[in-house]
Amino acid sequence: MAIDDFQKLLSQACYCDVKLNPEVGVGLEFFLKLDSTLLGEGSSENTNSNIQSYPLTNYSWLESKTKDGRRLLMLKSPTVEGISCGLYGFLQEKIGFKFIHPRETVIPVFTQWIQDKKIDWTAEPRFNKRGFHLHTMHPLELTEQLLDETYPNALNDVKEYIDWLARNGQNYFEFNLQEDVNRKEWIPHAKAFVEYAHQRGIKVGVDLSLHMIQQKAFQLYKGAGNKKKQIDKNMAWLNQVDWDQWSMEFSKTEFNSGNVKKKMELQLHVTKQLTEKYGIKLMGRKHVVKPSEELGKAKSHKVYEMTEEEKVLDASRGILMHTVMFYSSVEEKAPVYRNENLRHIYEGLVEEQKVRETWYYPESAYWITFDNSVPMTLLPYLNARLEDIKVMDSLNVEGHLTFSSGWEWGYWLFDWSIARWSWSHTNNGVEQENFPTQYLHDLFPDKEVQQFFDDVTNLQQSFIKDQELIRYLCPSSVTDEFPAPYNLEFQPRPSMSYKYISKKAPIDFLYYVRDSGIRLGDKFYFANKSQVDKMRALDFSVVSHKNLLEELLDGIEITGLRAMHRASTLEYLCSRNGKNVEFGRPDFSMAQAGYIRQNAQKIVDRREQNYRYPVESLARKHKSHTAYEFGYLYPVSNLHFWKREEMQALKSKWSPFYMNIFDLRKIIGIKN
Numbered sequence: 001m002a003i004d005d006f007q008k009l010l011s012q013a014c015y016c017d018v019k020l021n022p023e024v025g026v027g028l029e030f031f032l033k034l035d036s037t038l039l040g041e042g043s044s045e046n047t048n049s050n051i052q053s054y055p056l057t058n059y060s061w062l063e064s065k066t067k068d069g070r071r072l073l074m075l076k077s078p079t080v081e082g083i084s085c086g087l088y089g090f091l092q093e094k095i096g097f098k099f100i101h102p103r104e105t106v107i108p109v110f111t112q113w114i115q116d117k118k119i120d121w122t123a124e125p126r127f128n129k130r131g132f133h134l135h136t137m138h139p140l141e142l143t144e145q146l147l148d149e150t151y152p153n154a155l156n157d158v159k160e161y162i163d164w165l166a167r168n169g170q171n172y173f174e175f176n177l178q179e180d181v182n183r184k185e186w187i188p189h190a191k192a193f194v195e196y197a198h199q200r201g202i203k204v205g206v207d208l209s210l211h212m213i214q215q216k217a218f219q220l221y222k223g224a225g226n227k228k229k230q231i232d233k234n235m236a237w238l239n240q241v242d243w244d245q246w247s248m249e250f251s252k253t254e255f256n257s258g259n260v261k262k263k264m265e266l267q268l269h270v271t272k273q274l275t276e277k278y279g280i281k282l283m284g285r286k287h288v289v290k291p292s293e294e295l296g297k298a299k300s301h302k303v304y305e306m307t308e309e310e311k312v313l314d315a316s317r318g319i320l321m322h323t324v325m326f327y328s329s330v331e332e333k334a335p336v337y338r339n340e341n342l343r344h345i346y347e348g349l350v351e352e353q354k355v356r357e358t359w360y361y362p363e364s365a366y367w368i369t370f371d372n373s374v375p376m377t378l379l380p381y382l383n384a385r386l387e388d389i390k391v392m393d394s395l396n397v398e399g400h401l402t403f404s405s406g407w408e409w410g411y412w413l414f415d416w417s418i419a420r421w422s423w424s425h426t427n428n429g430v431e432q433e434n435f436p437t438q439y440l441h442d443l444f445p446d447k448e449v450q451q452f453f454d455d456v457t458n459l460q461q462s463f464i465k466d467q468e469l470i471r472y473l474c475p476s477s478v479t480d481e482f483p484a485p486y487n488l489e490f491q492p493r494p495s496m497s498y499k500y501i502s503k504k505a506p507i508d509f510l511y512y513v514r515d516s517g518i519r520l521g522d523k524f525y526f527a528n529k530s531q532v533d534k535m536r537a538l539d540f541s542v543v544s545h546k547n548l549l550e551e552l553l554d555g556i557e558i559t560g561l562r563a564m565h566r567a568s569t570l571e572y573l574c575s576r577n578g579k580n581v582e583f584g585r586p587d588f589s590m591a592q593a594g595y596i597r598q599n600a601q602k603i604v605d606r607r608e609q610n611y612r613y614p615v616e617s618l619a620r621k622h623k624s625h626t627a628y629e630f631g632y633l634y635p636v637s638n639l640h641f642w643k644r645e646e647m648q649a650l651k652s653k654w655s656p657f658y659m660n661i662f663d664l665r666k667i668i669g670i671k672n
Contacts, residue, residue, distance in 0.1 A: 001199060001200060002084035002087050002201075005167075010091075012107050013097070014110055051318075051398055052281045052357065054128050054203070055171075055201075056078050056079055056081075057081050057125055060076045060123070062121075063118045063119045063120070075090070084166060085125075085169045086123070093425065095110075096110075101416070102141075102160045102161045102163070102407075104412075104612060105167075120427070120428045122425070124423065127359075128398055128399065129172050129203075129398060130399065130401075131170045131172030131400075131402070132174075133247070134176075134404055135176060135403055135404065136178070136625075136626070137178070137217065137626055138215075138632055139624045139626045140406050141612075147177075147181050148181075148186075149185050154189065158196075159196050165419075169419065169420075172204075172205065172244075172245075173204055174247055177217075178626065180625055181625065190241045205245035205246060205283070208220065208246065208248060209248060209250075210231075210249065212669075213669025216627050217249065220234045227266060235270075235274070239280070243280055246274060248284055250263050267284070268314060270282065271316060281357075282318070286320070286348055288322060288324055288339060289337050315355055317356060318356055320360075320401060321349040322345070322361040322403070323362045324336055324363050325363060325491070326384050328383075328387045329362075330343060330346055330391055333468070335492045336490065337490050358398060360397050360401070363405065364402050364414040364415050365404065365406050365414070367405040368477065369475040369491065369641065372632070373641070374473070374474075374475060374562060375555065376555075376558070377409050377411070377552065377559055378559070380461045380464065381414045382413075383461055385402075385414065386421055386435070386436055390434070402418050406633070408612070408618065409554075420438075421438075437453045440552075444543070444545065444549065449543060449544075452535050456528065463523070467516075469516075469524060471492040472570065475645065476493065477490060477491055477493075480493055480656075494517070498649075499654040501574065501577065502574075517566065517570045518574070518583075519567075521570070525560045525563045525564040528559065528563070547610070551607070557603060558604075561599060562642075565600070565642055568592045568593035568596060571583050571586075572649050573649055590650065593645075597646070601639055616631075619637040620637065628663075628666075
């Protein structure tokens, strides 16, 4: 399949016939000779029996000789999976193909062979397992296609994504199973896309729960009946599909540990059944919430004393070490989920590696009230993800699984960069250096464009992340607006509530808000605007990939507008506080906020004309297999959070239920 795809892609680039093993020279000749003495069952050299074996996929390209005016290139790899990676790697790393998005491939145009340098190139995957988790608990591009066999073109859409994974050298894919899939009809659908993935050299996992009640997660048992009997019945139903892995949530919610003793008993039961009966790898996960910060109290924190046999069994279970948003596992500041930083995940990963198979599990987006739902295109994701890839590579971490939450507003760039960074390349004995905007440079050869992306990435890193402007740019989450002690901090936010700022904050705190939110937001806006204006003044007729540049420019521009909008509403709140502080006229501040939002809405309307999946699916209300009755970009469609903040300030409404678009009962699991 890779060879056939390789042949078709080349023919699109040269507008000529590309023949496989032709007898006479026509167009572009493509010879293939498989040496059976080189191919084998090559797999990970790890001797730890608890680590599942994936085929080795390292490859090398050599230019052996020139014969009769022909350049002869040799691809070597120990496995057919490696040959697939090598063919696609050649297209993307050497001759200008860019597999940026499941629905968009940049195909070069050439009339003669454009690879003009001798090849001595080796490629090594940084991780034996590398892939993506599509978080289909949320209404993303492929949520319905994966969960609903009747959705129009569902199977082909999923295959399209699997092709993207294969073309980018990935070998694992998983998604969340939801509780309301059609049990009579869904299994054949799942069998079809899992079989296709296997044909493409990609293993497939399913993410489900023991009894998690959040967001309509699929549960192995419910209620107080015979839990093991329910689990066994659900396992038998689900394992009609040839899964390679299960990723499981063992607690009732991601914020509490529950009854530790009972949970461990059931966890061991699932591990034993999956391992011995079905031959499927089980992975658990470590959340960013520290035990000391978990909600509520566990019914029993008594340590479960495992037998020696159970310890051996438990060690066969792998673990995904999770981090969130655009924070790395090693940086000093990551004010999320009531943490100062996420180093406890890094330290836990190092310890877990001594016991079990361990994967790193970061995010390339955090949908709800952080990034692409605002929208903001947050380029510091590039910095954090590359930093972590280098760290995990140095630790010889077995797997890297990216938690993906949508691709519009430039978020395809983050997934595509991560996929390519999961490989290391050595050319003529020199290892390729990686840097955050590397694949923006690759995509846009124009020097002015490259410098723009470097400058804007550094600008965002400095203002939004390092100086923590993000605390104001994020819309308030539901828990932010709950009364104490339930107003738990799960994403960055100001140290005091907006209600407090508008009514009770003393003058020194208003000055703090002025400096850390208003002035910093204004300064970022004008610096960002200067960069965007300079780019828009370019002659786009001579710029490579104009449509992609315009998409990224829109995302960067609206991020700046978001900062100015927040500065305006903050200024309004401070001016209404009543303290003797000069913050300008409140009516002017709110009028400015409305004007900025209207300008941002024009960008949204423009972008909706270019979404790669139907706008009705991505950005409108509709029935869903998730706890959300709309597409993930619905809050963007009318800049809901921007308007809500204006109305909250004007009407002094600070309830989490004011202008709320989420069914909180479904999300927390008390309503089906």
